[in-house]
Amino acid sequence: MSVRPADFPAPFSPTEVIAAPTDPADERIEVGVLIVGAGPAGLACAIRLGQLLEGSPETAERLGDVPIAVVEKGKQPGSHLLSGAVVNPRALRRLFKDRPELGQVPSYGDVHGEAVYLLTKGMATRIPPPPTMRNHGNMLVSVAQLGRFLGEQAEAIGAAILPETDAQKLLVADGRVQGIRTGDKGRGREGQELGNFEPGSDIVAKVTVLAEGTQGHLTGAAVARFGLEGPDPQLWALGVKEVWKVERPLGHIVHTLGWPLRKRAKYGEFGGSFIYPMGDDMVSLGFVAGLEYRDVDFSVHDVLQEFKTHRLVRKILRGGERVGWGAKTITEGGFHSLPKRFHAPGLLLVGEGAGLVNVPTLKGIHYGIESGIMAAEAAFRSLQRGESPSRQGAFDAYEDELRASYVMQDLKSVRNMRQVFDKGFFMGGAFASAMTITKGKLPLKDYHSHPNADHSLLTSDRAKSYPAPDGKLTFDKLSSVFLSGNRTRDDQPNHIRIQRQVPLELARMWEHMCPAQVYEVGEAAGDGTVTVNIAPSNCVQCGAITAKGGRLTPPEGGSGPEYTLT
Amino acid sequence: MSTLVFLEHHGNELQKGSLGVLAKAQALGGDIAAVVLGSGVEALAADAGRYGASTVYVADDQKLEAPLPQPRVDAIAQLVRDKGIETVLFAQSILSADIAAALAARLEAGLNWQLVDIAAKDGQVVGKQSALGDSVLVDVGWTSTPRLALFRAGVADPVETGGSASVEKIEVAFEEHSLAAEMLEQAHEESSGPSIEDAAVIVAGGRGLGAPEGFGMIEELAKALGGAVAATRAVVDAGWYPYAAQVGQTGKNVSPGLYVACGISGAIQHKVGMQNSKTIVAINKDPNAPIFEFADFGVVGDLHQIVPKLTELVRARRG
Numbered sequence: 001m002s003v004r005p006a007d008f009p010a011p012f013s014p015t016e017v018i019a020a021p022t023d024p025a026d027e028r029i030e031v032g033v034l035i036v037g038a039g040p041a042g043l044a045c046a047i048r049l050g051q052l053l054e055g056s057p058e059t060a061e062r063l064g065d066v067p068i069a070v071v072e073k074g075k076q077p078g079s080h081l082l083s084g085a086v087v088n089p090r091a092l093r094r095l096f097k098d099r100p101e102l103g104q105v106p107s108y109g110d111v112h113g114e115a116v117y118l119l120t121k122g123m124a125t126r127i128p129p130p131p132t133m134r135n136h137g138n139m140l141v142s143v144a145q146l147g148r149f150l151g152e153q154a155e156a157i158g159a160a161i162l163p164e165t166d167a168q169k170l171l172v173a174d175g176r177v178q179g180i181r182t183g184d185k186g187r188g189r190e191g192q193e194l195g196n197f198e199p200g201s202d203i204v205a206k207v208t209v210l211a212e213g214t215q216g217h218l219t220g221a222a223v224a225r226f227g228l229e230g231p232d233p234q235l236w237a238l239g240v241k242e243v244w245k246v247e248r249p250l251g252h253i254v255h256t257l258g259w260p261l262r263k264r265a266k267y268g269e270f271g272g273s274f275i276y277p278m279g280d281d282m283v284s285l286g287f288v289a290g291l292e293y294r295d296v297d298f299s300v301h302d303v304l305q306e307f308k309t310h311r312l313v314r315k316i317l318r319g320g321e322r323v324g325w326g327a328k329t330i331t332e333g334g335f336h337s338l339p340k341r342f343h344a345p346g347l348l349l350v351g352e353g354a355g356l357v358n359v360p361t362l363k364g365i366h367y368g369i370e371s372g373i374m375a376a377e378a379a380f381r382s383l384q385r386g387e388s389p390s391r392q393g394a395f396d397a398y399e400d401e402l403r404a405s406y407v408m409q410d411l412k413s414v415r416n417m418r419q420v421f422d423k424g425f426f427m428g429g430a431f432a433s434a435m436t437i438t439k440g441k442l443p444l445k446d447y448h449s450h451p452n453a454d455h456s457l458l459t460s461d462r463a464k465s466y467p468a469p470d471g472k473l474t475f476d477k478l479s480s481v482f483l484s485g486n487r488t489r490d491d492q493p494n495h496i497r498i499q500r501q502v503p504l505e506l507a508r509m510w511e512h513m514c515p516a517q518v519y520e521v522g523e524a525a526g527d528g529t530v531t532v533n534i535a536p537s538n539c540v541q542c543g544a545i546t547a548k549g550g551r552l553t554p555p556e557g558g559s560g561p562e563y564t565l566t
Numbered sequence: 567m568s569t570l571v572f573l574e575h576h577g578n579e580l581q582k583g584s585l586g587v588l589a590k591a592q593a594l595g596g597d598i599a600a601v602v603l604g605s606g607v608e609a610l611a612a613d614a615g616r617y618g619a620s621t622v623y624v625a626d627d628q629k630l631e632a633p634l635p636q637p638r639v640d641a642i643a644q645l646v647r648d649k650g651i652e653t654v655l656f657a658q659s660i661l662s663a664d665i666a667a668a669l670a671a672r673l674e675a676g677l678n679w680q681l682v683d684i685a686a687k688d689g690q691v692v693g694k695q696s697a698l699g700d701s702v703l704v705d706v707g708w709t710s711t712p713r714l715a716l717f718r719a720g721v722a723d724p725v726e727t728g729g730s731a732s733v734e735k736i737e738v739a740f741e742e743h744s745l746a747a748e749m750l751e752q753a754h755e756e757s758s759g760p761s762i763e764d765a766a767v768i769v770a771g772g773r774g775l776g777a778p779e780g781f782g783m784i785e786e787l788a789k790a791l792g793g794a795v796a797a798t799r800a801v802v803d804a805g806w807y808p809y810a811a812q813v814g815q816t817g818k819n820v821s822p823g824l825y826v827a828c829g830i831s832g833a834i835q836h837k838v839g840m841q842n843s844k845t846i847v848a849i850n851k852d853p854n855a856p857i858f859e860f861a862d863f864g865v866v867g868d869l870h871q872i873v874p875k876l877t878e879l880v881r882a883r884r885g
Contacts, residue, residue, distance in 0.1 A: 478834065480835075487816055490799060490802070533803075
């Protein structure tokens with residue numbers, strides 16, 4: 001009998017996280033514009049708003065003591081950010097137009113050269129970079145460092161940043177979004193109040209901007225609440241990356257396709273690697289694979305370890321030392337999975353959470369920033385005298401502007417590229433070339449996709465090829481979690497919703513899938529099912545579980561990794 | 567250079583940790599004073615002389631009876647002002663951490679915490695602080711005086727110098743807001759053996775025990791050795807042993823003389839909580855377990871046979 005993760009849905013309903021405000025009116029925290037998530041999109045939105053309010057003190061005054069607030073579940077902006085990353089500087093240039101900040105953006109320089117390889121176990125064949133993967137003139141950054149920088153700029157221009165604050169519920173009343181409720185702090189494992197218990201608060205706002213990034217906890221609920229689902233389900237990939245100190249500078253960026261992924265369509269293994277220089281003495285390398293894979297023993301963390309044993313990679317890392325590790329999902333449904341609308345009364349959706357990621361070009365950060373800027377301008381317009389953010393059509397201009405922008409044109413031209421890789425690596429590759437050459441006009445028909453959790457599981461000898469960790473080149477999951485800086489309090493309530501008694505295949509799939517060793521196959525019940533043991537405090541909040549049958553919710557604010565170089 | 571060490575006391579005894587910090591303070595040279603704050607504490611002050619303080623300031627006041635931080639902030643702030651003290655040192659405890667933080671705010675002074683050592687170098691005071699999960703030691707300094715420092719628990723033992731201190735009584739002018747809090751009740755956690763932070767010997771159990779019942783033999787061995795029982799996160803997570811016994815990154819940090827790790831693989835998350843133990847003995851059936859890389863003595867074998875035999879032998883030796 002074949003098992004599908006979707007047949008064992010998480011004990012979770014989006015309606016659980018939609019509520020009306022409960023704090024008495026005089027105890028609610030009132031802000032002007034509330035932004036959820038201090039990533040590139042949310043912070044760009046805060047910065048642009050700050051710029052607009054600088055030029056319009058009367059609007060700022062109407063917004064009260066805290067005109068702009070940004071809540072962030074990590075210890076600081078950037079703590080939970082992880083990406084390659086090669087950034088198209090276009091949106092940053094618009095954000096900091098004619099301002100000195102543009103010259104201060106933390107960067108490891110521009111991309112000067114690139115190489116794409118098709119790998120087999122023993123060989124690396126250099127192939128011409130597909131047009132979507134040409135990066136000349138783009139910037140190399142650590143998005144964790146970029147997040148910290150943007151956080152400082154947002155604060156400098158008047159935004160209040162509330163770190164270690166998780167947005168647990170979306171406040172909706174009278175048909176419009178009113179703000180969020182933050183999570184409680186100081187609860188014990190069974191939910192009991194500990195000595196340092198602090199209840200969450202209602203933060204109410206005139207406009208709420210969800211900029212939660214991948215697997216947005218409230219974004220998903222808002223899409224369901226306001227019926228914003230797009231034509232196709234959303235899809236995700238999982239990326240695991242490491243940062244290495246190396247002896248020799250790399251000089252150019254590297255992408256690889258092929259090994260250690262298996263080519264046959266039935267395995268559903270789609271993805272590749274990146275290796276980017278970070279100055280002369282560091283490189284960032286990672287492996288990304290679509291979560292539609294089917295093998296119960298598939299593990300992106302272990303595939304990355306395997307990948308590092310290839311001659312091509314060994315040569316780059318020789319004599320080096322691993323100094324960073326992290327994991328995160330990437331939204332990759334693309335154009336067909338975008339929400340129907342990017343707004344609802346009182347609410348704006350921006351960035352990766354809204355699906356604005358271009359998988360074939362491996363870009364999304366500039367779309368995040370661009371949509372953040374547009375959302376700021378829309379929020380600002382709606383707050384002018386005689387306007388109202390809850391008026392029907394108040395945010396229509398945001399929708400129009402976003403849809404008319406290069407962001408949407410880019411996404412549309414690559415709309416079928418990801419989907420056709422369901423046909424396997426070579427057929428997919430052929431289709432992808434046709435799409436690129438015709439700028440998306442071919443194929444004439446659109447390809448659609450199935451949710452990641454709908455693919456039935458299969459078992460092979462996948463795990464055999466994973467190398468045993470040697471602590472020098474290859475590493476186990478626990479020491480990697482340690483390197484992520486994660487020191488989540490153990491005795492807090494479990495934030496991961498899964499069914500705890502499931503078929504062995506499913507439990508084994510979760511165990512291998514999770515890069516942070518959260519799940520473990522437990523005792524067998526004798527009927528083919530097993531108990532799933534979980535260690536929630538290992539969690540680095542990558543979000544893979546949500547794509548594969550479970551549901552990640554935010555743990556107590558301040559939990560999770562402390563990324564600094566990713 | 568003048569240095570002041572806050573001596574914390576419980577009942578009629580000065581805390582070992584703060585006397586240890588007094589020993590560390592000697593490295594700074596100059597005048598090393600100590601301060602004892604409480605009610606009916608004069609006799610304690612004389613004790614401090616034997617551990618290296620040249621002067622002991624004593625504030626004996628009913629208002630200092632309850633272990634509350636704010637009145638103590640008043641007292642120490644006053645000493646810093648009146649006696650021209652440049653450096654104030656504390657040993658880690660809940661009370662001392664509260665006082666140190668509040669004092670930093672009151673005096674707008676810099677506070678370095680989790681120090682493992684302190685020294686004077688070219689006229690500067692330099693603290694050693696462990697960072698990145700104890701993988702490196704970094705030098706930390708201060709850009710202004712007074713300098714405040716909080717030492718990590720268990721980093722220094724008291725050293726008897728045989729000296730004697732001149733005891734100076736002080737009167738504290740309390741701020742009104744400092745007396746606003748009141749101690750209503752103090753409750754003590756009942757525990758049978760020594761707490762794991764103070765224990766000289768710790769026997770710890772991990773997943774290799776196989777089942778919660780495995781802790782029976784761990785407790786037996788701990789009892790025979792006069793030590794305490796600790797556990798890894800995995801077994802605490804699984805509900806085999808209480809959280810209070812958890813050692814590691816997200817549990818307690820221990821440094822006993824002897825740490826016997828039974829069925830513990832030695833993941834780095836556990837290692838950072840116990841690697842400062844003086845002697846580490848590991849019993850594990852997996853010869854590739856990482857714990858053998860940092861244990862002083864390793865036994866590869868079945869702990870279910872080894873631990874009970876070891877307990878027997880210890881009992882026989884101890885009579």
